[in-house]
Every structure is written in C-alpha cells, then in structure tokens.
Amino acid sequence: MQAQSYDAIVVGSGISGGWAAKELTEKGLRVLLLERGKNIEHIKDYPNATKAPWDYPHRGRRTKAMEAAYPVLKRDYPLNETNLDWWASDQESPYTEVKRFDWYRGYHVGGRSLMWGRQSYRWSDFDFEANAREGLGTDWPIRYADIAPWYDYVERHAGISGSQEGMAQLPDGQFQPAMPLNCGEELIAGRLKQHFDGRRRIIPGRTANLTQPLPGRAPCQYRNACWLGCPFGGYFSTQSSTLPAAMATGRLTLRPFAIVTEVLYDRDKKRATGVRVLDAMTEQTTDYTARMIFLCASTLNSTWLLLRSATNVWPGGLGSSSDALGHNLMDHHFRAGASGRIEGLDDKTFYGRRPTGFYIPRYRNLFGDKREYLRGFGYQGGASRSGWSRAVAELGVGGAFKDAAALPGPWTIGGTAFGEMLPNPANKVSIDPTKKDKWGLPVLAIDCATGENEWLMRKDMMNDMAETLEAAGVKDVRTYDGGYWPGMGIHEMGTARMGRDPKTSVLNSHNQVWDAPNVFVTDGSCMASTACPNPSLTYMALTARAADFAVSELKRNNL
Amino acid sequence: MPEARQVQGIDRREAIRRVTALLGGVVFVGTTDLLTAVEHAHARAATSHAQVGAFTAQDVALLDEVADTILPETKTPGAKAAHVGPFMALMVTDTYDDKQQGVFRDGMRKLNDAGFMTKTPAQRLAFLEQLDREQKAYMDTRPQGAPAHYFRLMKELTLFGYFTSEIGCTQAMRYRETPGRFDPCMPYTPGETAWAGHA
Numbered sequence A: 001m002q003a004q005s006y007d008a009i010v011v012g013s014g015i016s017g018g019w020a021a022k023e024l025t026e027k028g029l030r031v032l033l034l035e036r037g038k039n040i041e042h043i044k045d046y047p048n049a050t051k052a053p054w055d056y057p058h059r060g061r062r063t064k065a066m067e068a069a070y071p072v073l074k075r076d077y078p079l080n081e082t083n084l085d086w087w088a089s090d091q092e093s094p095y096t097e098v099k100r101f102d103w104y105r106g107y108h109v110g111g112r113s114l115m116w117g118r119q120s121y122r123w124s125d126f127d128f129e130a131n132a133r134e135g136l137g138t139d140w141p142i143r144y145a146d147i148a149p150w151y152d153y154v155e156r157h158a159g160i161s162g163s164q165e166g167m168a169q170l171p172d173g174q175f176q177p178a179m180p181l182n183c184g185e186e187l188i189a190g191r192l193k194q195h196f197d198g199r200r201r202i203i204p205g206r207t208a209n210l211t212q213p214l215p216g217r218a219p220c221q222y223r224n225a226c227w228l229g230c231p232f233g234g235y236f237s238t239q240s241s242t243l244p245a246a247m248a249t250g251r252l253t254l255r256p257f258a259i260v261t262e263v264l265y266d267r268d269k270k271r272a273t274g275v276r277v278l279d280a281m282t283e284q285t286t287d288y289t290a291r292m293i294f295l296c297a298s299t300l301n302s303t304w305l306l307l308r309s310a311t312n313v314w315p316g317g318l319g320s321s322s323d324a325l326g327h328n329l330m331d332h333h334f335r336a337g338a339s340g341r342i343e344g345l346d347d348k349t350f351y352g353r354r355p356t357g358f359y360i361p362r363y364r365n366l367f368g369d370k371r372e373y374l375r376g377f378g379y380q381g382g383a384s385r386s387g388w389s390r391a392v393a394e395l396g397v398g399g400a401f402k403d404a405a406a407l408p409g410p411w412t413i414g415g416t417a418f419g420e421m422l423p424n425p426a427n428k429v430s431i432d433p434t435k436k437d438k439w440g441l442p443v444l445a446i447d448c449a450t451g452e453n454e455w456l457m458r459k460d461m462m463n464d465m466a467e468t469l470e471a472a473g474v475k476d477v478r479t480y481d482g483g484y485w486p487g488m489g490i491h492e493m494g495t496a497r498m499g500r501d502p503k504t505s506v507l508n509s510h511n512q513v514w515d516a517p518n519v520f521v522t523d524g525s526c527m528a529s530t531a532c533p534n535p536s537l538t539y540m541a542l543t544a545r546a547a548d549f550a551v552s553e554l555k556r557n558n559l
Numbered sequence B: 001m002p003e004a005r006q007v008q009g010i011d012r013r014e015a016i017r018r019v020t021a022l023l024g025g026v027v028f029v030g031t032t033d034l035l036t037a038v039e040h041a042h043a044r045a046a047t048s049h050a051q052v053g054a055f056t057a058q059d060v061a062l063l064d065e066v067a068d069t070i071l072p073e074t075k076t077p078g079a080k081a082a083h084v085g086p087f088m089a090l091m092v093t094d095t096y097d098d099k100q101q102g103v104f105r106d107g108m109r110k111l112n113d114a115g116f117m118t119k120t121p122a123q124r125l126a127f128l129e130q131l132d133r134e135q136k137a138y139m140d141t142r143p144q145g146a147p148a149h150y151f152r153l154m155k156e157l158t159l160f161g162y163f164t165s166e167i168g169c170t171q172a173m174r175y176r177e178t179p180g181r182f183d184p185c186m187p188y189t190p191g192e193t194a195w196a197g198h199a
Helices: A015-026 A062-067 A129-134 A144-158 A183-192 A240-249 A299-308 A390-393 A398-406 A454-470 A535-556 B002-006 B010-023 B031-044 B057-070 B084-095 B098-113 B121-139 B152-162 B166-172
Strands: A007-013 A031-034 A250-255 A256-265 A272-277 A287-293 A333-342 A348-351 A358-360 A377-385 A413-418 A429-434 A442-447 A475-481 A515-521 B183-187
Touching: A007 A015, A015 A031, A015 A240, A015 A287, A031 A062, A031 A287, A062 B084, A129 A348, A144 A535, A183 A333, A183 A348, A183 A377, A183 A413, A183 A454, A183 B183, A240 A250, A240 B084, A256 A299, A256 A515, A272 A515, A272 B098, A287 A535, A299 A429, A333 A377, A333 A454, A348 B084, A377 A454, A390 A398, A390 B152, A398 B152, A413 A454, A454 A475, A515 A535, A515 B010, B002 B152, B057 B084, B057 B098, B057 B121, B084 B098, B084 B152, B098 B152, B121 B152, B152 B166
Parallel strands: A007 A031, A007 A287, A031 A250, A287 A515
Antiparallel strands: A256 A272, A272 A287, A333 A413, A333 A475, A348 B183, A358 A377, A377 A413, A429 A442
C-alpha cells in the first residue's frame, strides 16, 4: 500500500520536475513524484538506442498510417519512425485550437528531457530587464544576480559543455570543455571576426552533453542519437541525471500513470493540501496530501491544472485572482535562416557525430544597434560535408555515379534563427467546456498567434544569416523561411508568469503562487518573457532556487 | 580525452563494455537486453523478394533492376543486393499518397512498355541515362505544384534505400555506430568514402 501523505508532491517528471524531486529529496523531504504517463527506465527502456538505419522498415521516415494517427505531430519533424513511442498520442490528448497551435508533448517519465535539443544557455540582464525597460508585460521579479549562483549549481550537476566567451548578452558558466567547432565552422568564424565590428560571433554550441564523465555517466560517444535515449548517459535527462540522485536518497516515490486532476485547496488555511490523482490504467481516484506542491507538468499542463483547481474559491482557477493565469502564452519562433557552400576545404573532414553545432549569440538591439522591432534572436547552425542525398538532384546513373555519391560532398554551412516572442495577453489558454478527453477532463483551448514584432524580426532572421555567411566568403548562399506557427519551437512559456504584483502575475519572485504560498510552479509557465536563448537551463536554475527557498520556508513554518 | 580515444575502431558491444569499465564497473541493467534486441532486429532485416502490398513479384523484380542500373555493383555491391526493389515497393505503399502512387505506377508501366526487362545491361543503362536527362530537365523547370517525374521518384528512393541499407552504410560508405570521439578537423584523402549517419 502506497503512502498517501508526503512532505512534498511534484507533478511532472521532465526537466523541471526531475530537478524538483532531486532538490527536495536531497534536502530531507519525502517526495511523491507524479507522472501522467508510463515509466521509462534508464537504458533498459531505450529499445532503439543502438539500432542502425537499416533496422527501421522505413529507415526512419514517416508513413501515411503515422500521419493519420498523429494529426498534430505530423506538422513538423517530431513525427518519425525512430522514437514515435515517446511523443504523446494526439488522439488520446486532444485540445482545441482556436488558432493553429502545434503542441508536441512527451507523456512519460522523463517527459521531453529524453527528446530535447539540449542547447543550454544562460540568460542575461538584457533579458531580465527587457520588460521593465520597454514597459511590456510585467517586470521580472529577479535579475541575473539572483539566478547566477543557481545556474552555477545546475550546470555542474547537469553537465553543460561550452566555451568561455566573455559576452555580456550570453554569460559564461560552469562548463565542461566545449565540443569544438569543426574546420568549416572554424574557418567561417575566423573570417567573421573582420566583419560587423566583431559583433556577430560564431561560438561552439553550449549543450547538455558531457565531454567529461560525471558519477554514473560516461562522456558523449559522438553517436548523435540522443533522442533515442543514451545508453551512456551522455546527455542530461531526468533518467540520466536527476532521477538517480533523487532515488539515491531513499526518500522518493515515483508514481507513473498518475493524472493529477486538481490541486486540493483549503480556503480557510489558504493553502493547498494535496492533489487528486486519476490512475490512467485503473481510472481510480486517490487523494494525496503534502505540505507543499511543485507544479512541473510543462507550461500548458501546469496551467491547465491550475485552471481546474480551487474553482469553488476562484471560478477561473487557482492563481486566477490576477489577470495573468492562462495569458501571455509565448514560444520561440524559428525556421528562418540561410545556408551556403564553403570553398577551399576539400582536403579536410572531421570524425564523429557531434550532437551540437555552433551558436551565434544575439547582436540585434544591443550595444547601440536599433531595429524597427524589439528584442532579438540567436542562431543555431553547423557546417558539414554533404552526403549522398545531394546526388538526388544531380544528373547521373550507373557505377561512376554510385561511387561518387558514396564520397563526402562539398562543405556546407547554415544557421537557423530562434527569435524572441513578446508577451501579449491576447495569446491565451482557457478551459473548453464543450470537449472532454478520455479521462473526462475538459480540454484546453489554445488561442495564440504570431505578432507584428515577430514578423518584422523574421525578415532579419532570414536576411542577416545570408549577409553574415556572404561576408565570410560562403558561396551559393540561399535564404529560407519555412513558416512558423506558435508551438513549433516546443518552448511554450508564460501562462503563469512570475512578477512583482499579485494583480498582474501568478507567481512571486520565488515561484510561489500568490494565492497559495505552498504551491510552486517552476516550469516554463513561470516565464515573464522568452528571451531568445533556449529556456530549459533557466527552468533548471529556477526550480533549484525555488526548492531551496521552499525548504527554508517549510523549516520556518511559513508554508 | 584518452579514454574516449580508445573506443575508436571497436564494435558496439565492446564499446558498451569499455564504457561500463569507465564508469568504475557500474553494471548497466538492461545492456544485455539492448544487445539482444538489436540482434533480433538484424535477423528481421533480410527482406524477401515476394509481393509487397499491391506490388507483384514481377513489379518488385522490375524495381530491383531499375535500382541496380542506377546503382550497379562496382567494387561494392549494387542496389539489388541491398534489396532496394522491395524497399521501394514498401515505401511507395506506405508513404506515398494516391497521386504520387499513380505517378510511380504509370512510370513502371512506361518502363515495361519500353521492354526494360528484356534489355541488356548496357541497353538499360543507356535507356535510364536518357530518362534521367528527361527527368532533370523537367524537374528543373516544372511549374510549382506540378507532380514529380516518376524517374526522380525512383532515383530518390533508390539512393535513399541503398545508402541507408546495411550494404550501403557499411560497404559503399563507412559506418560506426559509436564513434567514441570527435575530431573536428582532419585531413581528407581523395577517394575516402563518407561516414554514414545514425538512424
């Protein structure tokens, strides 16, 4: 018989939930970690990790049957044959698209920490001060100095490889040695120093892949098969990093197939008392109690849960006494950039499949630059020698054609921009009372659109990359904008934001719900802005920081 | 780093064993299961030359010969040895929409009408060289939204099927499941084949 009372309950086992479980158990709390989907055990449950391309009947490509079964997932790259089992079923997890919103989810232990892109960047005060400076959204209640020690802390445990660059807009950190630029990238990075006053810099991507061992984990083996699960523990995931640490305390109870239907709230004590769990297999309902709750179910799921909770006190849900709950949904817009061909390096190649590339940190609207839009973007990209697929469009059949296609082709280089999206209260989620999922829960309605600032920025995102590559001598440069709809960045943020004022924010500076101080929300929903670098490292740092605060408050009997 | 360099040039099983050692003898529960699963998958990889979906054995044989003319045996085995014919039939069946299937099927009919199967290897090559020029000229100038040329579809599936097959990855190119290290810059000697990617 599983206990029904704990010191803390963590809802969700992805990047944020894994960190909450680790921090709270290591500080002595007995923690129940709830996950709505199945368990995935480290290594044992990575069935495709060492498969070869030819082991897949369709060699990884999507089939019509897969497209029919996954009407949302098929809109972009996540629909594929190699790790389909790790993407949530669109049919079992419906939502209402007031406007098109691509919601790509991982409903299993580890969540999207198993499939994430692993790019890990600190945000700077250019990001934390932006809302206040421009009078947009709500001011972040923290500054870089508040979070810097927590970046230090999580980087050491997660294992982030990267280079020290001394750039104010992209602070350095506690990095393992970087995965270096290859010779194509190095050549272009070197030439670029002579242009744009040195402000457009190509640096090695900072990634949650190890270049040195950590306890229980081997360095990256350069397989570049991360999203199949890594048998070496070479990249950060809940399974490789935070869950083993939490388990080692002996104080963690992990409960898969646990759908949290609501946070239980005591209106007299003004505190949450626990959560109600619907077992996804037996459909039985169980109430669990705890002295504090961490919501780490991912932005939209944590918000959906808040909207369903304490509705007897606030019809709009727990946290809705402000006007912020469910509003200001944001993502990173991307899929625009340029690529071209590098000449003069045909006598050079590289070895190993590096699971990262280069990064060009933001340079727009910084250091005196001023554009017609606000904020900025960074680029992720890489150089490599082209492969056999170049032969598809070339003229030729026969033996010489075949043998030539098996050789490495010309060097190519390209970059895709990831742009900041502004907070806008009109971009919102709410409960759709007309539609229920298979568990009887009214589904989430998502109403979100790309704004004028983003469209203006996208022109630069595309054209700047071409200008940058051409300045560095890259040939045959081509631009692209592959189109973007909110959600595609898989960086949902903002629908339960932090702030300084309970009237305009859901959470305070320690991620505490203003209306329920023993409820903490530390996933992407807490973000008051998106900046342009990838957000996951910031979720880790905010979660560790909030857990530290929560335990100290618990000891002072303030929760 | 020296530990990682040791992993170069060894197979997957050995790589996992060595990394287990690197971790100070921590035994990975499930490593054996992992290897067993991979070996089972290898056993299933052998594809028979029978009917595939609506493609008859004769259809598959035609596709095999087309593929083997595009990518014949040289110093490495050709497309037929890599079972590219049945692979094309599978991909058309499972991944092409009705319109693309129609284009592909019409193309097969045209090849049969031209007596492709009765031609000598040299005649087949000459025939496909001409067809390849036609498809390229068409594809380079086709209006937006116009269907692809059937021979472009065949050529794409042939290249994809061959260079992701075991023969294509490990014999025509080079494949290392676990490279074990990253060398960002090394000399390239003309003639060295490419490294195949991971799945």
